[in-house]
Ligand SMILES: Nc1nc2c(ncn2[C@@H]2O[C@H](COP(=O)(O)OP(=O)(O)OP(=O)(O)O)[C@@H](O)[C@H]2O)c(=O)[nH]1
């Protein structure tokens with residue numbers, strides 16, 4: 149069950165298969181969900197560090213454009229670094245299917261009644277994907293601007309996607325997500341001419357919650373802002389590489 153909202157975690161499916169452990173393990177897992185999650189997240193983080201893998205956790209409300217941005221990102225990253233995707237949704241494999249059409253490896257986690265991915269599910273998915281050394285791993289979380297904020301998956305950064313149609317006040321109403329993220333992608337910028345939305349106010353509200361957050365105005369449809377997003381990914385990927393280098397040098 150969800151340590152944030154108390155919803156059930158029944159019916160979890162990873163890559164189409166039911167996720168099963170013994171009942172004793174399930175009960176143990178429920179004793180302290182957040183502590184267990186943090187332990188799984190630490191194991192994921194270690195795996196990513198050892199493999200020089202940049203893991204990014206994309207979080208947002210449903211329909212902000214996470215999968216559309218990922219498809220475009222994968223197309224633009226082609227030939228530069230290996231890309232793998234973990235897709236989280238309550239039901240369907242639509243998003244993993246959309247990602248696979250790009251040629252990237254993707255695995256779908258269906259959380260059933262669950263409202264977020266947890267580090268344990270992601271650990272299984274990453275074991276199945278077996279990403280190559282130096283890869284970029286994108287984790288698309290379940291569309292939900294609340295619970296995924298509380299679950300560390302072992303990622304390097306949470307990236308929050310907010311589309312311009314969602315309202316300027318969203319960072320203030322859902323502060324945990326904007327506090328947890330290092331980057332905000334303000335998507336569907338192509339719609340701005342049709343809306344009465346104050347882009348500067350969205351940014352100001354995000355910065356009010358998290359003064360350190362970086363903000364990129366972007367459109368998966370027209371490609372506006374994609375170059376800046378790819379630069380950000382490149383810098384984050386380089387930091388993973390140099391962290392590994394420092395570790396090795398210290399040994
Ligand atoms: N105009 C416009 N539409 C977009 C943009 N990005 C995504 N969309 C549309 O928004 C809708 C939702 O996009 P998805 O990529 O499925 O959003 P998502 O965040 O992955 O959705 P969930 O996984 O269901 O939470 C689709 O109809 C997209 O075509 C954009 O930059 N501009």
Ligand SMILES: [Mg+2]
Nearest residue numbers: 214215243288
């Ligand atoms: Mg999606």
Ligand SMILES: [Zn+2]
Nearest residue numbers: 150153263295
């Ligand atoms: Zn929840």
Ligand SMILES: [Zn+2]
Nearest residue numbers: 167169268272
């Ligand atoms: Zn398991």
